[in-house]
Amino acid sequence: MGAYTIRRILMLLPVLFGMSLLVFSIIYLIPGNPAQIILGQRATLEAIAEVEKQLGLDQPWHIQYVDYLTSLLQGDLGTSIKTDVPISQEIFTYLAATVELTLVAMVIAIFIGVNAGIISAWFHNSWFDYTAMVFALIGVSMPIFWLGLMEQYIFSVQLDWLPSTGRYEASSVIDPITHLYLVDTLLQGDWKQFVDVSKHLVLPGIALATIPMAIIARMTRSSMLEVMRSDYIRTARAKGLGNFWVVYKHSLKNAVIPVLTVIGLQTGLLLGGAILTETIFGWPGIGRYIYDAIQYRDYPVIQSGILLIATIFVFINVIVDLLYAFIDPRINYK
Amino acid sequence: MTKRFWLASLLLMLVLSVALIGCSDKEKEEETKEPATDEQTDDTGEETTDEESEEATEVKDTLVYARGGDSTALDPITTTEGETFRVTENLFETLLNYEDTNTELVPGLAKEWNVSEDGLTYTFTLEEGVTFHDGTPFNAEAVVFNFDRWMNGDADQFPYYTMFGGFKGDEGHVIKAVEATDEFTVQFTLNRPQAPFLKNLAMSPFGMASPAAVEEYGDKFTENPVGTGPFKFSEWKRNERIVLEKNENYWKEGLPKLNKVIYTVIPENSARLNALMTGEVDLIDGVNPSDVERIKADDSLQLLERPSMNVGYMAFTVNRETPMADAKVRQALSHAVPKDQIIEAFYGGLAEPAKTVMPPSIEGYNDDIEDYEYDLEKAKSLLAEAGYADGFEFDLWYMPVPRPYIPEGQKIAEVLQQSFAQIGVTANLQTADWGTYLEKASKGDFDAFLLGWTGDNGDPDNFIYTLLDKDSIGSNNYAYYSNDELHDVLIEAQTITDQAKRNELYKEAQVIVHNDAPWIPLVHSTPVIAAKKEISGYIPHPTGSEPVTNTEFTK
Numbered sequence: 001m002g003a004y005t006i007r008r009i010l011m012l013l014p015v016l017f018g019m020s021l022l023v024f025s026i027i028y029l030i031p032g033n034p035a036q037i038i039l040g041q042r043a044t045l046e047a048i049a050e051v052e053k054q055l056g057l058d059q060p061w062h063i064q065y066v067d068y069l070t071s072l073l074q075g076d077l078g079t080s081i082k083t084d085v086p087i088s089q090e091i092f093t094y095l096a097a098t099v100e101l102t103l104v105a106m107v108i109a110i111f112i113g114v115n116a117g118i119i120s121a122w123f124h125n126s127w128f129d130y131t132a133m134v135f136a137l138i139g140v141s142m143p144i145f146w147l148g149l150m151e152q153y154i155f156s157v158q159l160d161w162l163p164s165t166g167r168y169e170a171s172s173v174i175d176p177i178t179h180l181y182l183v184d185t186l187l188q189g190d191w192k193q194f195v196d197v198s199k200h201l202v203l204p205g206i207a208l209a210t211i212p213m214a215i216i217a218r219m220t221r222s223s224m225l226e227v228m229r230s231d232y233i234r235t236a237r238a239k240g241l242g243n244f245w246v247v248y249k250h251s252l253k254n255a256v257i258p259v260l261t262v263i264g265l266q267t268g269l270l271l272g273g274a275i276l277t278e279t280i281f282g283w284p285g286i287g288r289y290i291y292d293a294i295q296y297r298d299y300p301v302i303q304s305g306i307l308l309i310a311t312i313f314v315f316i317n318v319i320v321d322l323l324y325a326f327i328d329p330r331i332n333y334k
Numbered sequence: 335m336t337k338r339f340w341l342a343s344l345l346l347m348l349v350l351s352v353a354l355i356g357c358s359d360k361e362k363e364e365e366t367k368e369p370a371t372d373e374q375t376d377d378t379g380e381e382t383t384d385e386e387s388e389e390a391t392e393v394k395d396t397l398v399y400a401r402g403g404d405s406t407a408l409d410p411i412t413t414t415e416g417e418t419f420r421v422t423e424n425l426f427e428t429l430l431n432y433e434d435t436n437t438e439l440v441p442g443l444a445k446e447w448n449v450s451e452d453g454l455t456y457t458f459t460l461e462e463g464v465t466f467h468d469g470t471p472f473n474a475e476a477v478v479f480n481f482d483r484w485m486n487g488d489a490d491q492f493p494y495y496t497m498f499g500g501f502k503g504d505e506g507h508v509i510k511a512v513e514a515t516d517e518f519t520v521q522f523t524l525n526r527p528q529a530p531f532l533k534n535l536a537m538s539p540f541g542m543a544s545p546a547a548v549e550e551y552g553d554k555f556t557e558n559p560v561g562t563g564p565f566k567f568s569e570w571k572r573n574e575r576i577v578l579e580k581n582e583n584y585w586k587e588g589l590p591k592l593n594k595v596i597y598t599v600i601p602e603n604s605a606r607l608n609a610l611m612t613g614e615v616d617l618i619d620g621v622n623p624s625d626v627e628r629i630k631a632d633d634s635l636q637l638l639e640r641p642s643m644n645v646g647y648m649a650f651t652v653n654r655e656t657p658m659a660d661a662k663v664r665q666a667l668s669h670a671v672p673k674d675q676i677i678e679a680f681y682g683g684l685a686e687p688a689k690t691v692m693p694p695s696i697e698g699y700n701d702d703i704e705d706y707e708y709d710l711e712k713a714k715s716l717l718a719e720a721g722y723a724d725g726f727e728f729d730l731w732y733m734p735v736p737r738p739y740i741p742e743g744q745k746i747a748e749v750l751q752q753s754f755a756q757i758g759v760t761a762n763l764q765t766a767d768w769g770t771y772l773e774k775a776s777k778g779d780f781d782a783f784l785l786g787w788t789g790d791n792g793d794p795d796n797f798i799y800t801l802l803d804k805d806s807i808g809s810n811n812y813a814y815y816s817n818d819e820l821h822d823v824l825i826e827a828q829t830i831t832d833q834a835k836r837n838e839l840y841k842e843a844q845v846i847v848h849n850d851a852p853w854i855p856l857v858h859s860t861p862v863i864a865a866k867k868e869i870s871g872y873i874p875h876p877t878g879s880e881p882v883t884n885t886e887f888t889k
Contacts, residue, residue, distance in 0.1 A: 033769055033770070033773045036769050036770075036772050036773045036776075045776065045777075045808055045809075047489050047490075048773075050489070050490065051490060054490065082406055083406055083407070083572065084407075084556075085572075090572060093571075093572075094573070148605070149604055149605065149608070152605060152608040152609075152612075153608060156608060156609075156611075156612040156614075157608055157611045157612055160612065163612065163614055164605065164608045164609050164612050164614060165400075165598075165600050165605060165606075165608070165609045165614060165615075166574075166598060166600075166609075166614070167574070169614075173569075279601045279602050279605075280602050280605045281605065282400075282598065282599060282600035282601065282602075282605065282606075282609070284571075284572075284573040284574045284599070288573065288601065289573065292403070292573075295768075297769055
């Protein structure tokens, strides 16, 4: 197990290297001239050439890549072209906002998804099963954009239950410690702001949770069904082991592996895919940070943002792999 | 057992969610009740219901302004981007100001000015007793410091300073010297006359910064802006909010009226309107034309129109070997554009058809010009005269992103395509990402394309010369249109300072352009702003940014 863990982590190195190369190449794949974008509609041709020179865009690509990698290894993520601020200084605020939102969304998705899946499997072919699966089908095909605006319209504009945008009330100030505001407000013991922050998380959290929730529910259901049909559960039931808890314990442990895969994958996807949710709910997260950067051809930000998300994604996968091995010792480490 | 378990967990969830909603509601009530009772005790004894007093105390003196994007900087001279000026207008003041609703000039930090006969010497008398937010006095030396700082920079650092023809040492640089003749008098000497000089000075990027603060913060000045404006900078959390606080020592008596202004970012237009409707924010810009009806129907909101200072147009790249190199063909196509229909469909009626290069809000607008009326028969006969009775084919490019003057490029291009098809001309629609689009347009790679312009300083020169003079080929004359007669008129208009005479020249220029038809001017659009009903004193300015000095809540 220990050796497996080490090997699994060492395997990350070539992956990370490959990723940096890929992310670096993005510059050459995106159409449009960054200097033109930076200077805008009012730019003259000379001014554009000037800016290109300043950005090093006139250098051959391999020199640019070596420069890029060297500074990355020194922890320098580059400087934003748009704001002229070192990216390492500002990126973590955005990342924290997205991580907080993603975690909340995943908690919602896992809690509701797994439970709905189990109940559906247990009461296979019941009304609950049918209803849940119809909802799950709607959930996976729901356009987040529309869902978000509808949530706002119903729960904010019409019912006035929850705030529609931002991370907290615009007029109240939160002093960031970890930049995870749920944690920060608790650390500061500010109950009122904690409630405020929680309320701001509800709508975007649900919007972001919808798709993974539906996927997890369906996955849990089919995985549970499969396990429940297997011989040993049938035997257990035949022996009169009708008790929900006993069977639940037996089956869930075996059904959890594919579900875990889905959870890992979805978490990674959400991290990078929160752009729409963040746009609609005015959430200052990394998805929007990268999106804005793309609009502006802010190459250093695009590169570092994607690299950071990809790195987290890879690490989540490693964690999932290690969890497999932990849960199911039969998994082959070689 | 199983049934009981599920029932129990269901109940638990129900209780929990009710508790959460309940507790948060209570929170809200307490929050609003406390100040409400205060008010009732020390007030005139007038009876107010809870709800009313909630408004009275909470609605307050803090304005929350939501917009689509964050500022890029808070030092206005370092950028050309409008979201920045919207904020810095409150922090920095310029020597001269524009009138509230148009671009005529009124005093700013300079209370008087006079221009020498030859248009080469400008003398400004400054307001006395004005201090920067850091407590240092504003005087002639400060003005000199600011101009020295800018003219010694370059286009990358101070992009808008190029309005003065370049930087120190450049051949075209207009400003020869800026000197303080006494503590409150400053004198500008020019190398050559520049007619829009005063209008340029009123532009937001030329706000006066505190010399002491610039020296103290250096590169970080953009995050620690210090001016003389009605509000002081307090906090900037990128992509979240910018907080400004009242400048208690503001030199204009009784102003500003608000205590605090918060600029927040909500990128999506409909979501921003939702936030306004829930009361999370007080004022929004960037309203979708399609949402205008929804705002009008809401009693708690008001709609504010910004006077138009833009033009959306379809341009022909006239130096290419296409039929459109012929002015007659361009005139023919000009007759085939249903402007009213486009405005109805894509602007929610919030635009007026354009017949010339610049909007009517600009001095020198020529209202006598008669637009090419929508007449397909006439278009066909003109085409036949030019030798294209069977029509021709060309590429029409449209921009991929919404612009204030052209909100839906593709759809407008489709209407044009259909209309041209009726006179036998085939337009193949093309697009590219915005960066490529601008680059190709500036290089003259398109047969014809959609684009637009928003004015900088409200001077006609900033439209006609900037967009269509032969000098501007390679910068903003993407049509590659060159006409010596026009050039002479425009250069003459640049060198005289008599505004009435200039206006006549610009009217003449518009006639020349109209006849040559290098463009089909499409619309002047009216951007709209939505606000809560109780906000008063917010007057949208044609330049696109305005301070909130006089803005207040009336209830």
